[in-house]
Each structure stands twice: as C-alpha cells, then as structure tokens.
Amino acid sequence: MSKSKLSIWITLITGVVVLYFFWNREEKVDFSTEIKPILNKHCISCHGGVKKSGGFSVLFEDEAFAPTESGHPAIIPGDPGSSELIRRLTHSDPELRMPYKRTPLTEEEIELLKKWIKQGAQWGKHWAYEPLTKPELPSEIQTAGFSKDNSAAKKPIDYFVQTKLEEVGMHASPSENPLKLLRRVSMDLTGLPPSKELVSDFSAGKISYEELVDSLLADEAYGEKWASWWLDLARYADTKGYERDVSRTMWPYRDYVIRSFNDDKPFDQFTIEQLAGDLLPDPSQDQLTATAFHRNTMNNDEGGTEDEEFRVAAVLDRVNTTFEVWQSTTMACVQCHSHPYDPIRHEEYYQSLAFFNNSRDEDTHDEEPKLRFYPEEDQAKMNTILDWVAANGGDKSAKLRYDFLRFYEPKYAAHLATDFQNAELIDTKWLGLRSGGSAVYKNIDTQGSDQMLMSYRTGLDGTKVTIRRSNAEGEILASFVMNKTQGDIVREIAFKVLNESIDLYIEANNPKAQPQQNTSTIVWFAFVPTLGGKDKPGFAQVKEQWDDLLEFSGTRLPILIENPPFMARETHVFERGNWMILGEKVESTTPLELGTWNDKWPKNRLGMAYWLTSQDNPLTARTLVNRVWDQLFGRGIVSTIEDMGTQSDPPSHPELLDYLAWKTMNNYKWSVKSLIREIVLSDTYRQSSDITQEAFQKDPKNQWYARGPRFRLSAEQIRDQALAVSGLLSRKMYGKSVKPVQPEGIWMTVYNGESWTESEGEDKYRRSVYTFLKRTSPYPSFISFDAGSREVCLSRRIVTNTPLQALVTLNDPVYVEAAQVLGKKEWESSGEIPDKAIAEIYKTLTLQPISPSKQQAMSDLFVQARKEFEASPEATMEFYPDADAELAAIAVVANAMMNLDEFLTKP
Numbered sequence: 035m036s037k038s039k040l041s042i043w044i045t046l047i048t049g050v051v052v053l054y055f056f057w058n059r060e061e062k063v064d065f066s067t068e069i070k071p072i073l074n075k076h077c078i079s080c081h082g083g084v085k086k087s088g089g090f091s092v093l094f095e096d097e098a099f100a101p102t103e104s105g106h107p108a109i110i111p112g113d114p115g116s117s118e119l120i121r122r123l124t125h126s127d128p129e130l131r132m133p134y135k136r137t138p139l140t141e142e143e144i145e146l147l148k149k150w151i152k153q154g155a156q157w158g159k160h161w162a163y164e165p166l167t168k169p170e171l172p173s174e175i176q177t178a179g180f181s182k183d184n185s186a187a188k189k190p191i192d193y194f195v196q197t198k199l200e201e202v203g204m205h206a207s208p209s210e211n212p213l214k215l216l217r218r219v220s221m222d223l224t225g226l227p228p229s230k231e232l233v234s235d236f237s238a239g240k241i242s243y244e245e246l247v248d249s250l251l252a253d254e255a256y257g258e259k260w261a262s263w264w265l266d267l268a269r270y271a272d273t274k275g276y277e278r279d280v281s282r283t284m285w286p287y288r289d290y291v292i293r294s295f296n297d298d299k300p301f302d303q304f305t306i307e308q309l310a311g312d313l314l315p316d317p318s319q320d321q322l323t324a325t326a327f328h329r330n331t332m333n334n335d336e337g338g339t340e341d342e343e344f345r346v347a348a349v350l351d352r353v354n355t356t357f358e359v360w361q362s363t364t365m366a367c368v369q370c371h372s373h374p375y376d377p378i379r380h381e382e383y384y385q386s387l388a389f390f391n392n393s394r395d396e397d398t399h400d401e402e403p404k405l406r407f408y409p410e411e412d413q414a415k416m417n418t419i420l421d422w423v424a425a426n427g428g429d430k431s432a433k434l435r436y437d438f439l440r441f442y443e444p445k446y447a448a449h450l451a452t453d454f455q456n457a458e459l460i461d462t463k464w465l466g467l468r469s470g471g472s473a474v475y476k477n478i479d480t481q482g483s484d485q486m487l488m489s490y491r492t493g494l495d496g497t498k499v500t501i502r503r504s505n506a507e508g509e510i511l512a513s514f515v516m517n518k519t520q521g522d523i524v525r526e527i528a529f530k531v532l533n534e535s536i537d538l539y540i541e542a543n544n545p546k547a548q549p550q551q552n553t554s555t556i557v558w559f560a561f562v563p564t565l566g567g568k569d570k571p572g573f574a575q576v577k578e579q580w581d582d583l584l585e586f587s588g589t590r591l592p593i594l595i596e597n598p599p600f601m602a603r604e605t606h607v608f609e610r611g612n613w614m615i616l617g618e619k620v621e622s623t624t625p626l627e628l629g630t631w632n633d634k635w636p637k638n639r640l641g642m643a644y645w646l647t648s649q650d651n652p653l654t655a656r657t658l659v660n661r662v663w664d665q666l667f668g669r670g671i672v673s674t675i676e677d678m679g680t681q682s683d684p685p686s687h688p689e690l691l692d693y694l695a696w697k698t699m700n701n702y703k704w705s706v707k708s709l710i711r712e713i714v715l716s717d718t719y720r721q722s723s724d725i726t727q728e729a730f731q732k733d734p735k736n737q738w739y740a741r742g743p744r745f746r747l748s749a750e751q752i753r754d755q756a757l758a759v760s761g762l763l764s765r766k767m768y769g770k771s772v773k774p775v776q777p778e779g780i781w782m783t784v785y786n787g788e789s790w791t792e793s794e795g796e797d798k799y800r801r802s803v804y805t806f807l808k809r810t811s812p813y814p815s816f817i818s819f820d821a822g823s824r825e826v827c828l829s830r831r832i833v834t835n836t837p838l839q840a841l842v843t844l845n846d847p848v849y850v851e852a853a854q855v856l857g858k859k860e861w862e863s864s865g866e867i868p869d870k871a872i873a874e875i876y877k878t879l880t881l882q883p884i885s886p887s888k889q890q891a892m893s894d895l896f897v898q899a900r901k902e903f904e905a906s907p908e909a910t911m912e913f914y915p916d917a918d919a920e921l922a923a924i925a926v927v928a929n930a931m932m933n934l935d936e937f938l939t940k941p
Contacts, residue, residue: 063150065158070680072143074375076133083372083380094377095157111155114148123147160376161688162362162678163627166652168700169693191716194690195739204732207721207741213237213881214723214941216246218742219714221940222666223250225259225751225801226758233881247714251707254767257296258803260706262750263665264291266821266828267359268308268327271807272771274401275332275825279810280786282333282401286591287326288803289768294324300704301658302647305360310640312595322405322440322593328352328390329592332809332825335399337461341449344397346613352390353383355827360646361628362657362678362829370611376679377627381607381620388605388622389642394443394595399463400557403441404590412586415579419565422576426566438562439583443595445487445560451475451540458552466552467499467542472506475538479600483561486512486529487584491522492554497544499554501529504537511538516554524584529561535600596638628653647704653678655695659709663694664830666713668745669735676829686737719743723941746833746939749819750802753848756932757799759878760852761859764796771806772797775847781811818842843933853929854914861924868896868924875928879937892927899923 063069073092079085082093089103102108108118123144125131131138139147150156175193188196199205210218216236220228228236232249235241241249250256270288273279294304306314309328311321331348350369357365367373368383394403408416416439424432437443448465451457456471465473480486486501497516502508511530542553565580567573597603607617622637629651635641646654656678664670671691674682685691694709702708713719723744733740747755757763772793781790792798805813812823818838822828843849856875864871872892876884884892903910903919914922931937 063146063153065150065156066161066680067684068146069150069158070160072139072147074680076136076139076143078375080133083368083374083378093372093375094379098157099155109151109155111151112153114151117151120144120148120151159627160680161684162653162656162672162682163629164652165650166655166692166696166699169689169696171693189712189716190693191690191713191718194687194693195716195718198687198738199740202732202738204729204738204740206717206739207724207729209717209720210722210742210941211882215243215720217881218723218941219247219719220250221747221751221755222714223247223259223710224253224255225262225748225754226255226763227755227881243720244715247711251711254296255765255801256707257292257294258767258801259751260295260665261288261292262748262803263661264295265803266824266831267355269330269355269824269827271330271809271824273808273810274335275809276334277336278784278786279808280335281788281808283589283591284326284330285769285771285804286323286405286407286589287330288771290320290323290326292768292803293320295706298705298707301698301706302704304704305647305654306640306643309356309643309646310594310638312593313636313638313640319405319407319440323591325594326405326591328355328393328594329395329401330824333397333401335397335463337463339462341397341462343613345395348395348397349387349390349393351826353387356390356642356646357386358676358827358829360657361653362660362672362674362676362682363628363653364677364679369608373679375681378625381618382623382625384605384607384620385623386625386642388620389637389639391603391605392597392638394597394601395592396447396449398447398449399461401592402445402447402558403443403593403595405441405593406439406586407589407591408583408586409588412583412588415583419576419580419583422567422572423565426570427563431563431566435562438560441593441595442560444598444601445558446475446478447558448556460552460555465540465556467540467554467556468550468552469497469542469544469547471553472539472541474505475540477535478538479535480529480532480561481600482531482533483563484529484531485562485564486527486559487524487562488527488559489522489524489557490516490554491519491557492516493518494544494547494551494553496546497542497553499540499542502539502541505539506541508539516542522557526564594639649699652695655699656691658706659691659694659698661829662706662709663713666710666719667736667739667743668833669737673735673737744940746819746835748831749816749821752819752843752938753802753815755937756843756849756852759932760856762799762852762855763801764799766796766800769804772800772804773806774798774800775851776814777846780814781808783808783811815842815846815848840933843938844929849932850913850929853932854917854925856932857925857928858917858921860928861921866920868920869893871924872896872927872931875924875931879931879934880941882936892931895930896923896927899926 077092080087081090086097089101090108091097099107099109099111102118104118106118110117114120122130122132123139128135169190171190171193175188175190196206209215213233216228216233220226220232232246236246265288268287268291270284272281272284274282307321307324309325311317311324314321331351333348334344354366357363363376363378364373365378365383365386368378368380370380372378372380395401416436419439420432420436423435449459449463451459451465451473453474454471455473457465457467457473460466467473495517499514499516500510501512502510509530511532512527514527544553547553565573565577604619605622606619609615609617622642624631624642624645629645629648631645632648635644645651660670660672660678661675664675671687672678672682672685694712698704698709718739719742721739721742723742725741729740736743754763773790775792775798776790783789802816805816807813807824809823809825812821817823818836819842820831820834822831856878857871860871860874860878864874869889872889873884876882876888876892900919900923903913903922910917910919910922914925917925
C-alpha cells in the first residue's frame with residue numbers, strides 16, 4: 035500500500051474513532067443543579083442536619099462518603115451497582131426501599147444518580163457559593179458594559195435578557211410611553227411622582243433620559259425612598275416590642291441610613307459601619323450611630339423577665355439577621371441542629387454567634403449603652419474637659435474619659451447583683467437594699483480607679499452605704515451617705531485603689547426606713563478616676579463642666595460597644611438550641627462553606643464585616659444585586675429574596691446576576707447608585723409594561739422580562755404620592771419620628787400610659803419614612819398595604835390585593851384630605867368647569883390624558899355626588915366643612931381617581 039493511501043486510511047479511522055467517542059460521550063452531571071435538588075427533596079429529611087438515620091447523611095461531603103452503621107459507605111464513587119444508595123432506591127421490598135413509606139424516586143431521578151456515581155460522584159459546590167469571576171461578554175457588549183455613560187446601543191443587561199428571551203421563544207416589548215416611564219423611574223428612585231419642572235423639561239426634550247435619571251439620583255428624596263427598603267431589613271421601629279412596647283429613641287439611626295444612601299456611601303463601608311463601627315479606629319459619631327442596626331432588636335423590660343434570656347434572644351436575632359441581610363442564608367434553624375439543607379454545621383452557628391456575644395448590652399430597662407448626642411455648647415464643655423485630662427493625665431486617660439462621656443462604658447448594671455440578704459431586684463431591673471440589707475457583685479474590675487460613679491435615686495435621707503471586699507467582714511472600700519434625690523443622679527464616690535478583680539459586698543443602713551422599704555434604687559456603677567490637676571487654676575470650672583455632663587438628659591441612641599477584655603464573655607454551643615444548657619466552648623469564626631477567612635482579620639465583629647465584604651465572599655454582592663433588582667422589577671433574579679441556599683429558586687439569569695455582582699464590587703466599588711443607574715438605563719427596564727394574552731400565558735410572573743415592571747406601589751409610596759400630588763407633602767427631613775393623622779381608637783397601649791398625640795403643622799404631612807412605628811400597633815394604612823411591624827428582619831413584603839386597601843384609600847383621613855386639597859386646587863384652576871377639572875385631576879395623578887370612558891364615568895360620579903350633597907347640607911359639612919356641593923363633589927371624584935389602579939400601581 036502506498037504511503038498516500040495509508041495516510042488516507044489512518045485519517046479515516048481516526049475520524050471514525052473521534053466521531054464514535056463524540057456521539058457516545060456522556061454529558062457531565064452537575065451536582066449543584068441536578069443532584070443536590072434530588073437529595074434535598076427525597077433524602078435529606080432523614081439523612082441530613084436534623085437526623086442521620088442509619089448513620090448516613092447527604093448534607094456534607096465527608097458524611098456522604100463515610101461508612102454508615104453497616105460499616106460500609108452508601109455511595110461508592112464510580113460503582114453505582116455496589117452503592118447501597120442505589121440498591122435501596124430500587125429495592126422491591128417496601129420495608130427496605132427508600133424513601134421509606136414515601137413516593138419512590140422517578141426512573142429519571144434514579145438514572146441521574148447512577149450516572150453521577152458512575153462519573154465519580156463528584157460533590158461540587160452550590161452555585162451561590164462559587165467565586166465571582168469577571169464576566170465574559172462579546173466584544174461589542176464589553177464596550178457597552180464598562181463604559182462610563184452606558185451609551186452603546188446594546189447594554190450587557192439587555193444582552194443577557196435578550197439571549198434568554200430567544201431561548202424561551204419570546205421577544206421584548208417596545209419602549210414605554212415617555213411620561214409613563216418618567217413616572218416609573220421617579221417612583222422607583224425617589225418614591226415620589228416627578229416634579230412639574232421635570233415633567234416639563236423631559237416632555238420638551240430639554241433633558242435626556244440619562245440626565246433625568248442622574249437628577250433623580252441626586253435628589254435627597256432618593257435616600258428617603260431607599261431607606262424604607264433598608265429599614266425593613268434592619269427591623270427599625272420606634273418602640274421596644276414585647277408586652278409594654280414602650281417608646282425608644284432610634285431615629286438617629288434612620289437618619290444615618292438616609293444620609294448614607296444620599297451620599298452613595300459604598301456598600302462595603304455601609305456594612306462595616308453598621309456591624310462594627312465601634313471597632314474602627316477612633317470611631318466617629320456617625321460610625322457609632324450606624325451600630326444601632328443591631329440595637330433594633332427587641333428589648334423586654336417587663337417585670338419578672340430574665341434579662342440574660344432576652345439578651346441571648348437579641349444575640350440570636352443578630353446572627354440570623356446578619357446572614358439573611360448580607361448572605362441570603364437561612365440560619366435560624368442551625369441554632370438547634372445542623373442546617374437541614376445547606377452545608378452549615380450546628381457548631382458553626384455558635385462560632386458565628388461568638389462575634390456578637392461580646393457586646394455590652396444586657397437587655398436592661400435603660401437599653402444602655404447609649405450614644406449621647408451633645409448640643410454644641412455641651413460639645414465645647416467636653417473639649418475643655420478632654421484637653422484638661424490630656425494635659426494632666428495623658429492621651430490615654432483622655433480617650434477613656436471621652437468614650438465614657440459618649441456612651442458611659444464600661445459600667446456594671448445593677449441587675450448583676452447576687453447573694454441578696456434583705457434586698458431585691460426592683461421589678462427585676464434595679465438593686466433595692468432595705469435597712470440592714472446587702473448584695474454581692476462578683477468579679478468586678480475597678481481598673482485602679484480612685485472613685486466610683488453610681489447612678490441611683492432615693493426618697494430617703496440619711497442612708498449609710500458601705501462597700502466592702504468580698505463579704506460583711508471584708509475591708510471597707512467605700513462608705514457614703516445617700517440623701518433624697520430629685521430623680522436619678524450620678525454621684526462620685528471615693529474608692530480604695532485596687533489593681534485586681536474582686537467581689538464587692540454592698541450594704542445599706544437607715545433606721546428611718548420601714549421594714550419592707552428599699553433605702554434607694556441603684557441603677558448602675560462604674561469606675562472613672564477623679565480629674566487630675568486639682569491644684570491648678572481653672573480646675574473648679576472643669577470639674578463643674580464634668581458634673582454637668584454626667585447629668586446629660588438629651589438624645590441618646592442605643593448602640594453596640596464591645597466588652598473590654600476584663601468583661602469578655604465566653605461562647606458555648608447551646609445543646610439543642612437551649613441557652614440554659616451549655617455545650618462545648620467555641621471561638622469566633624465563619625462557616626467554612628461560605629467563604630475564606632483571612633487570619634489577618636480580628637476575631638470580632640469588625641473581622642466578620644471584613645469577611646462579608648471581601649472578594650472571596652460572593653454571596654454579599656449577589657445578595658445586594660438581587661435585592662436591588664427585586665425593588666425595581668418586583669421579583670429578584672433569584673425569586674427567593676431571603677434565601678440563596680440549596681433550597682432556593684435557581685436564578686432566572688445566572689450570568690446577569692454574576693455580571694452585576696462582579697461589576698458592583700470591582701468597577702463600581704460598591705456604589706449602589708451606580709448599580710441602580712445601570713439597571714434603570716437598560717432597555718429591559720424601559721420596556722412597556724403592557725402585556726399580551728400570549729405573553730401572559732408564557733410568562734405570567736415576568737421572570738424572563740419580556741415587558742416592563744408593573745406592580746402595586748409600597749405602603750409608603752402610596753401615602754407619599756397622595757400627599758405629593760395634592761401639594762400637602764412636607765419635604766422637611768430628619769429628626770424625631772412624627773405621628774400623622776390616623777383613625778381614632780387604633781393605638782391601644784398596655785401598661786405604659788402612652789398615646790398617639792397627633793403632630794402639628796407640617797409634621798402631619800412629612801414623608802412616611804418618618805412616621806412613628808409602634809411594633810404592637812403599626813400605622814394602620816401601612817399594615818393594610820403590606821408593610822411589616824418590624825419585630826424581625828423582613829427581606830420581602832408579600833404584595834396582596836384586598837378590599838381593606840380600598841377602604842383605606844377611600845376613607846383614611848390622610849387620603850380624604852389629600853383628595854379635598856387636590857380637588858379644590860384643580861376646581862379653582864379649571865374655572866369651576868367639571869369636565870376640565872376631572873381631566874386635570876387625572877393628568878396630575880397619572881401624567882396621562884383621561885380616556886373618554888373614564889371621563890364619562892367620573893362626570894357621572896360628579897353629578898351624582900353633587901345631587902346628594904345639595905340634598906343634604908349636613909352630609910356636605912361632615913365630609914368637607916365649609917365646601918359647597920360642587921366642591922365637595924369634585925373632592926369625591928378626586929378621591930375615586932386616587933383609587934384607580936393606574937395611580938396605585940407603578941406604570
């Protein structure tokens with residue numbers, strides 16, 4: 035055979051062999067998307083984090099391949115025929131076939147498991163835990179995706195969405211009507227309808243859509259709108275929760291959130307400040323304020339409760355909230371056992387809890403530690419004191435005193451007392467010593483101080499208080515006399531200098547006291563050295579200023595402060611989640627499966643915040659993008675907003691999710707405004723929201739985004755929009771929460787004597803984000819429109835459609851007044867011509883001309899209402915005092931139009 039013929043034969047044989055192996059090649063089974071769902075659905079309830087029947091678990095890789103109680107592994111990689119898992123799934127005996135007494139797996143599922151085992155049973159990682167990598171895009175799309183102005187014709191978002199639409203046999207909708215789009219993007223970015231100036235400029239083409247978006251992002255209303263979203267996650271409220279649900283001061287935290295969004299504070303910085311602002315070097319007032327994120331936990335000050343129980347409850351809530359907010363991970367169940375579905379072990383929950391277990395708060399009545407917001411004149415006093423201390427004791431002493439003046443820590447709460455003799459914890463909160471009574475405080479570090487500060491109140495004169503070392507026979511460390519006070523005072527008491535931790539025995543004697551009468555109410559004590567430089571000129575003035583600041587009674591915000599080393603807590607696993615049954619001691623670290631821990635990070639909340647925002651933790655960026663997308667489109671790319679675990683819905687557009695997450699971290703440097711800007715500039719967002727019957731049949735939930743977003747506005751947006759279109763809305767920002775008009779008889783309080791006192795002047799018409807929120811009795815119209823009561827973190831509001839909502843917008847005083855004011859304004863501007871006034875009201879509400887059918891319906895309503903009001907002046911007076919029948923009728927029409935779907939729904 036010639037060489038040429040041999041060469042041809044070799045080529046042909048090689049081609050045949052290649053084709054044979056190509057056509058017979060098995061497609062690789064993906065564990066995350068194909069195998070894990072089968073195991074979660076059929077196996078893990080008996081073989082997972084809660085139960086490990088037969089010693090077999092499919093939750094963790096090492097457990098899945100470990101020997102079972104039989105002594106042999108249930109899965110033999112590469113050999114499905116020898117794998118007990120397959121044998122049990124296909125067994126003919128119902129007592130041996132798995133799942134036991136449940137529906138068998140389908141043939142397709144069993145074949146997939148066999149194929150996976152045959153291919154080596156590679157475990158694999160859940161998609162959400164995979165690292166983020168720079169997205170690969172076609173060259174023409176890359177230019178668009180990473181340009182500064184997103185000006186290219188086809189942007190990355192549209193590329194990913196269009197690709198998916200083609201896969202499912204759908205096509206995008208045309209662009210939205212310009213004024214509908216204007217209203218949509220204005221409501222999305224600011225929570226308010228656009229101003230008349232914006233409408234005029236955009237309609238006339240004086241500003242482009244891109245310029246419009248930039249204008250809205252720069253509006254301070256942007257921060258107020260997006261703060262409402264974040265405050266749901268932060269479980270922000272103006273009361274403590276639980277039984278009495280008394281008021282608390284939390285509004286400075288709300289203002290911090292609004293300012294952060296308006297300043298476009300990078301999300302990683304926003305995260306670090308809220309979780310660990312107090313642990314940053316020389317934290318600012320703003321950074322300390324941020325830590326109130328985790329003081330939004332509820333506080334139980336009911337008499338008879340165990341403070342440690344509710345302190346622990348708050349810490350557990352902080353763990354669960356942190357993982358839900360930043361990781362879209364459900365952690366609550368891991369308190370009691372390993373996660374049923376996700377690879378998170380029981381002990382890893384408590385290793386995470388250790389980050390939060392060392393904060394100073396103790397579920398006390400006064401909710402200390404609290405950050406003091408000193409007015410300008412008091413700030414000047416503080417600066418004088420700190421300069422004096424630095425000059426007479428050094429910078430370290432000045433720093434310690436500065437911290438104490440800001441948040442009064444470290445101190446010991448009265449409820450830590452033990453060994454009561456003729457004494458009690460008054461209402462389980464404060465120490466009460468009867469005459470001859472005593473109590474003990476254990477393991478107290480006086481820090482070498484020569485004085486004690488004590489907060490107390492008393493209605494008696496002449497009570498002698500003695501503090502001894504250890505017991506009634508111990509060395510006297512301090513002795514002083516209490517006389518009647520006007521409320522709580524903070525007093526300086528000379529104290530023996532000690533440099534060791536000791537037990538303090540405190541006793542009180544007063545022959546004037548009745549047998550069962552407490553001589554005083556002790557709230558807390560702390561150890562702060564006396565001011566130095568007593569012999570120097572000016573000391574008396576500095577001392578007077580110090581005494582004034584100790585009696586500060588202004589704005590105080592609960593914040594997080596870390597325990598100093600001498601107060602550090604140990605963290606133990608709770609056996610079966612019971613805080614009273616302590617298991618092994620654990621140290622702080624994060625779950626192995628959720629990202630790499632860097633040993634350079636501190637083992638405290640600051641280290642955890644660094645972990646959450648590191649490049650090696652992909653969940654935070656994916657979570658942020660998914661939540662922002664949900665706010666704009668009404669559903670997330672992963673529809674289970676609160677969960678990206680193995681039981682979550684898969685992402686509809688995984689490449690789009692990762693593209694935006696990677697870009698947010700790397701190109702945008704965690705800028706939320708830049709992320710939002712890219713989304714709202716996309717053609718996907720700018721599509722018409724009109725829907726055809728065919729499109730609805732194919733995609734009723736709009737998960738493929740073949741049309742623009744259209745869903746009902748939030749509770750806050752509905753109220754704010756009504757006030758805005760009527761001209762009533764106040765744009766006053768920040769400060770204490772307000773109490774606008776609400777129906778009578780709503781706020782029923784228990785044991786606390788508080789009442790809903792309606793705000794006056796423009797405060798009645800401020801934006802909804804400033805409305806006082808009582809957890810046990812939230813603002814009623816907000817609840818009707820699906821807002822939460824904020825006892826716990828809320829990732830997603832479930833949108834409902836009920837008759838109660840119509841009753842609110844037709845009858846609630848806020849909406850009635852808004853309709854009256856709007857009706858009057860348009861009535862007068864129309865020259866009291868009904869049809870013209872009706873058309874203008876509709877255009878004001880929707881930015882669209884009214885249709886003939888609606889015009890006729892509203893005209894008929896006007897005529898009918900006018901007739902009824904003319905027949906009953908009393909009804910007119912009751913509905914709209916001082917109005918004639920025509921003005922009252924046009925108010926009825928405005929009220930009806932403010933209940934139309936096109937007004938209450940994002941266009």
